[in-house]
Amino acid sequence: MSATNILRLDHRRRRDARITTHVCLTARAFGASRVFLSGDEDKKLMDNVHDVTKRWGGDFLVEYRKNWDNLMDQWKKDGGEIIHLTMYGEPIQDAISPSKSSNKDKLVVVGGSRVPSKVYREADWNISVTTQPHSEVSALAIFLHMYYGGEELARKFEGGKLQVVPTAHGKKIIEK
Amino acid sequence: MSATNILRLDHRRRRDARITTHVCLTARAFGASRVFLSGDEDKKLMDNVHDVTKRWGGDFLVEYRKNWDNLMDQWKKDGGEIIHLTMYGEPIQDAISPSKSSNKDKLVVVGGSRVPSKVYREADWNISVTTQPHSEVSALAIFLHMYYGGEELARKFEGGKLQVVPTAHGKKIIEK
Numbered sequence: 001m002s003a004t005n006i007l008r009l010d011h012r013r014r015r016d017a018r019i020t021t022h023v024c025l026t027a028r029a030f031g032a033s034r035v036f037l038s039g040d041e042d043k044k045l046m047d048n049v050h051d052v053t054k055r056w057g058g059d060f061l062v063e064y065r066k067n068w069d070n071l072m073d074q075w076k077k078d079g080g081e082i083i084h085l086t087m088y089g090e091p092i093q094d095a096i097s098p099s100k101s102s103n104k105d106k107l108v109v110v111g112g113s114r115v116p117s118k119v120y121r122e123a124d125w126n127i128s129v130t131t132q133p134h135s136e137v138s139a140l141a142i143f144l145h146m147y148y149g150g151e152e153l154a155r156k157f158e159g160g161k162l163q164v165v166p167t168a169h170g171k172k173i174i175e176k
Numbered sequence: 177m178s179a180t181n182i183l184r185l186d187h188r189r190r191r192d193a194r195i196t197t198h199v200c201l202t203a204r205a206f207g208a209s210r211v212f213l214s215g216d217e218d219k220k221l222m223d224n225v226h227d228v229t230k231r232w233g234g235d236f237l238v239e240y241r242k243n244w245d246n247l248m249d250q251w252k253k254d255g256g257e258i259i260h261l262t263m264y265g266e267p268i269q270d271a272i273s274p275s276k277s278s279n280k281d282k283l284v285v286v287g288g289s290r291v292p293s294k295v296y297r298e299a300d301w302n303i304s305v306t307t308q309p310h311s312e313v314s315a316l317a318i319f320l321h322m323y324y325g326g327e328e329l330a331r332k333f334e335g336g337k338l339q340v341v342p343t344a345h346g347k348k349i350i351e352k
Contacts, residue, residue, distance in 0.1 A: 018195055022311035029308035056308055088340055088347040093329050120345050130329055131340035132205035132232055135198035138317030141310075145318055153269050153306055164264055164307035169296050171264040 001148060002103045004032045006140065009068055009119070010112025011039035022137045023110060024049040028060040030144035031152040032108070035061070038068040039112060057160025072107065072122055080105040081124045085139045086115065089126030096146045099125045108143065110136040177324060178279045180208040182316065185244055185295070186288025187215035198313045199286060200225045204236040206320035207328040208284070211237070214244040215288060233336025248283070248298055256281040257300045261315045262291065265302030272322045275301045284319065286312040 006027045011020050020042070024035045028049070037046065046062045053060045065071050072082060081104045089095070099106075109119055120126055129139040144152060165172040182203045187196050196218070200211045204225070213222065222238045229236045241247050248258060257280045265271070275282075285295055296302055305315040320328060341348040 015194075018191075019198065022195070022313060025308075025310040026314040029306045029310040030314070052309060088343060088349070090342050090344055091329065093326065117346075120347070123345070126343075126345060128340070128342055130205045130331070131342060132201075132333060133228060134201040134205040135313050135317075137198060137311050137313040138202040138206070141314030141317050142321055145321070150269065153267065155306070157308060164304070166266050166304055166307060167264060167302075168266055169299070169302060170293075171262075171296070173264070 001100070002105050004106045004108055004144065004147065006032050006035045007038065007065075007068060007071065007107055007109045008035055009038050009109065009115060011037050011042060012112070013040040013042045016112070017042065017045055019137065021045055021048060023140060024062055025052060026137055026141050027144070028053065028058065030141055031148050031155055032144060033060065034063065036063055036065045036068070036071060038065055041066070055161050057157035069118070072119070075107045076122070080107055082107045082109060082122060083143075084109040084115075084119050084123035084126045085129065085136065085143055086111065086120070086126050087128050087131055087133060089128040091131075092127050092129050092143065092146060095125050095127045099127065100147060108140070110140055177276070178281050180282045180284055180320065180323065182208050182211045183214065183241075183244060183247065183283055183285045184211055185214050185285065185291060187213050187218060188288070189216040189218045189221075192288070193218065193221055195313065197221055197224060199316060200238055201228060202313055202317050203320070204229065204234065206317055207324050207331055208320060209236065210239065212239055212241045212244070212247060214241055217242070231337050233333035245294070248295070251283045252298070256283055258283045258285060258298060259319075260285040260291075260295050260299035260302045261305065261312065261319055262287065262296070262302050263304050263307055263309060265304040267307075268303050268305050268319065268322060271301050271303045275303065276323060284316070286316055
């Protein structure tokens with residue numbers, strides 16, 4: 001399966017810090033390689049996410065890109081494909097298979113409050129996770145879960161300092 | 177499939193307003209019947225979610241419960257089952273089938289920052305959605321998606337004023 005990179009549009013430092021952090025941690029936990037952050041540059045947020053990666057393992061990056069516009073153009077020029085998650089798009093249950101049919105690197109765009117029409121136009125697929133309003137965090141989780149076919153749930157994260165040992169009642173954690 | 181009700185622990189009005197709103201909207205969009213809100217009473221948040229239901233349809237409630245403790249005890253006395261979503265629990269890929277085997281009403285507990293040990297102890301299942309830190313929003317989305325086997329994606333919400341018409345590129349919305 002090809003790599004998935006996430007583009008988070010229109011991050012606002014004050015209003016979105018926690019939601020965008022959850023977007024980044026969801027991206028990481030469900031197998032994405034990287035988040036491009038657009039909107040406000042937010043070093044604290046990026047440091048927090050990198051700190052989670054250092055403690056919990058795996059390779060995962062958050063990079064700031066002021067110009068999401070150029071990033072999308074370059075992504076397509078380099079032969080990648082763009083998937084935009086939006087409640088107005090085609091149902092994921094229909095669109096997930098076609099979106100997985102090539103092994104081109106994917107840029108998965110998750111919006112802020114106002115998504116420019118260029119994103120709808122340039123995306124190879126506009127995909128909806130239900131047609132109801134909910135959350136970019138859950139839309140991204142469901143997309144990655146269906147994209148990786150559930151295999152992401154058992155993914156190993158190498159090299160971290162902390163590891164959970166699953167247990168029926170309680171908490172068990174290994175510190176390395 | 178039995179009804180799912182969500183218990184959101186330890187809501188803090190100032191810090192959690194957006195995350196808890198996303199928890200509520202995710203619960204609604206993915207087929208849960210109700211969210212019990214514990215922690216701070218937050219009338220504005222509850223009004224916002226009820227307003228979404230009025231506009232977008234379906235039956236969905238948010239209720240405040242100061243005493244989550246009593247709610248859990250009563251739930252079990254009434255013959256319901258409790259599922260706690262926690263990164264320390266049993267992997268969802270193993271635990272989802274057993275948790276679906278009865279048709280008893282489910283109370284799905286999603287934590288705040290500190291979850292009391294009673295919750296781990298009293299839950300019929302402590303279930304982890306990956307063993308990595310991410311988001312109660314994505315954990316809930318994946319749980320409900322796996323609980324309802326994907327059927328929630330095509331769920332109809334009757335009686336609302338707004339309806340999205342899925343479309344490949346752009347936005348199409350019907351106002352009734």
